[in-house]
Amino acid sequence: MADIKRFLIRRALTFVPTLIGVTFLAYIIAFAIPANPAQAWAGGIKASQQVVQQIIKEYHLNDPWYVQYYYFMKGILTNSIIDPRWGYPVMSYMLSRFPITFQLTLFALFFLIVLGIPLGIISALKKDSWIDALVRTWALVGVSVPIFWLGYIFIYIFFYQLGWINIAGIPYPKVHITGVPIIDALLSGEWNVVWENIQRFILPGFTLGFAGIGVIARLVRNSFLEAINSDFIYFARMRGLKHRRIMTHALRNALVPVVTVLGLQFGGLLGGAPITETVFSIPGMGRAMVDAVFYMDYPLLIAGTFLVAIIYIVTNLIVDILYAVIDPRVRF
Numbered sequence: 001m002a003d004i005k006r007f008l009i010r011r012a013l014t015f016v017p018t019l020i021g022v023t024f025l026a027y028i029i030a031f032a033i034p035a036n037p038a039q040a041w042a043g044g045i046k047a048s049q050q051v052v053q054q055i056i057k058e059y060h061l062n063d064p065w066y067v068q069y070y071y072f073m074k075g076i077l078t079n080s081i082i083d084p085r086w087g088y089p090v091m092s093y094m095l096s097r098f099p100i101t102f103q104l105t106l107f108a109l110f111f112l113i114v115l116g117i118p119l120g121i122i123s124a125l126k127k128d129s130w131i132d133a134l135v136r137t138w139a140l141v142g143v144s145v146p147i148f149w150l151g152y153i154f155i156y157i158f159f160y161q162l163g164w165i166n167i168a169g170i171p172y173p174k175v176h177i178t179g180v181p182i183i184d185a186l187l188s189g190e191w192n193v194v195w196e197n198i199q200r201f202i203l204p205g206f207t208l209g210f211a212g213i214g215v216i217a218r219l220v221r222n223s224f225l226e227a228i229n230s231d232f233i234y235f236a237r238m239r240g241l242k243h244r245r246i247m248t249h250a251l252r253n254a255l256v257p258v259v260t261v262l263g264l265q266f267g268g269l270l271g272g273a274p275i276t277e278t279v280f281s282i283p284g285m286g287r288a289m290v291d292a293v294f295y296m297d298y299p300l301l302i303a304g305t306f307l308v309a310i311i312y313i314v315t316n317l318i319v320d321i322l323y324a325v326i327d328p329r330v331r332f
Contacts, residue, residue, distance in 0.1 A: 120220025
């Protein structure tokens with residue numbers, strides 16, 4: 001337990017520098033754009049100069065960049081900075097969009113688990129067969145194909161040609177519990193809303209997780225093959241253990257690194273959500289960040305970056321804790 005505590009303390013000490021670094025980079029990139037954000041927030045070319053000057057004063061846009069960054073972060077952390085376009089706190093706005101992005105990520109993670117892990121096991125058991133070659137090809141194609149191109153192809157096939165899915169609106173249940181539509185629908189027993197959410201999110205979720213499925217399958221394949229060829233499996237066979245029991249032991253050892261990669265994939269799925277949400281018109285946090293880029297809405301963009309960074313760091317911390325419990329070697 002002492003080893004785990006020291007491990008967690010070391011990991012926790014990286015929280016603040018990581019958050020500062022991520023938001024700082026996002027702000028510097030936004031600050032370097034040669035444009036007048038105050039005029040854009042006030043309404044463009046026809047904006048009143050009085051309103052423009054008021055925005056400049058309120059957001060300290062005439063101050064040095066480090067002063068602006070300080071006030072931006074202070075306002076975001078206290079949820080007191082008001083979005084210049086919509087007129088409400090930026091962090092509250094991003095948090096209201098987060099449940100939709102979280103639901104999309106859950107669908108993508110579902111495909112990673114139910115397709116990636118079985119495909120990896122089958123590929124390992126059928127090593128050097130056509131199935132193995134197909135899985136390895138999927139991994140290569142998945143990381144090479146742009147998400148936006150794949151999304152448009154899927155929309156054309158499954159929506160326009162076959163009509164199997166729905167890409168309009170977000171079905172919400174009558175009861176609000178967690179804020180995530182499909183979870184609230186499951187908890188309240190509104191099965192029609194559950195089915196409508198599945199129809200709405202199954203294709204975007206598969207598109208978002210397409211690359212990760214191949215990565216997980218390839219990782220499981222290699223890890224499972226390594227476990228099968230380990231000494232403990234050799235001795236288990238010598239002792240006369242049943243094949244099913246031997247495969248169970250090999251699979252448990254093979255899935256240890258997969259836990260870490262799934263955690264990293266979850267953060268990566270959140271990072272890929274803006275493109276998927278834009279293609280499929282999903283009003284989530286990622287879509288709001290894309291709109292913030294177009295409208296030079298720096299407060300909203302930095303708030304979204306800050307929130308994604310927190311989620312990514314917390315997810316990785318949970319994965320590291322699980323990994324430290326499973327494998328004591330990583331504690332040192």
